[in-house]
Amino acid sequence: MVERPRIGVTGNGRRWAPSWWCTSLALRLAGAVPERISVRHPPSGKPLDGLVIGGGNDISPEHYRGEIDEKVVADPARDTLEIEWIKWAMEQRVPVLGICRGAQLINVVLGGDLHQDIRPLRKQTYNRPGLLPTKQVRVVKGSALARVFGSLHLRVNSLHHQAIKSTGEGLTAVGWDLDGFVQAVEHEGEMPVVGVQWHPEYLFYLPSQFALFRWLARRSR
Secondary structure, X not given: OOOOOEEEEEOOOOOOOHHHHHHHHHHHHOOOEEEEEEXXXXXXXXXXXXXXXXXXXXXOHHHOOOOOXXXXXXXXXXXXXXXXXXXXXXXXXXXXXXXXXXXXXXXXHOOOEEEOOOHHHOOOOOOOOEEEEEEEEEEXXXXXXXXXXXXXXXXXXXXXXXXXXXXXXXXXXXXEEOOOOEEEEEEOOOOOEEEEOOOHHHOOOOHHHHHHHHHHHHHHO
16 A cells, blocks of 8 residues: 655644645645644654645745835744745755745745735736635646646636745746736746645635645655
């Protein structure tokens, strides 16, 4: 019997954490064993085969040369925890999926920066937060994520007001919304690292979105 890969899932430490529950279910359905990691959930010490960097609060601006005086809802302790896990995954070449804030933080760790608030810049896409797949995203033909999704045109949800501005070293933008904001990135080398700006854990009932969790589970084997 093939042993199921163990995948760490970072996020907030609150008991009421729908993102963790949905990500956990999606990973289990994909054949993996999820392990919750947060400032209140220390790792078990068992070897991890993959990693999900989850969504949540804004990233502290000092990590990407942002405006310190800008209004943000930050979690410095979580920043520190997840930055260390991302660096570990890169060093160990462990597959990583970044979700929303997670995609942004991967980008920041690799030297990229962020738009601190895209709401005033929106022209063609509503920035109202929502869990339903109401936003359009186009994906680059031939990209790794296009092969994962099986489509170049996606409908996704939107819960963010920050976004990747310039990509970090080794990352390539491969998905954009109608306003041209980056919605998906992947590592251009052999590193199994991808990030999406939306929340696929709330959309895993869609085959294209569940495919992300299947990709991570397969690469983690």
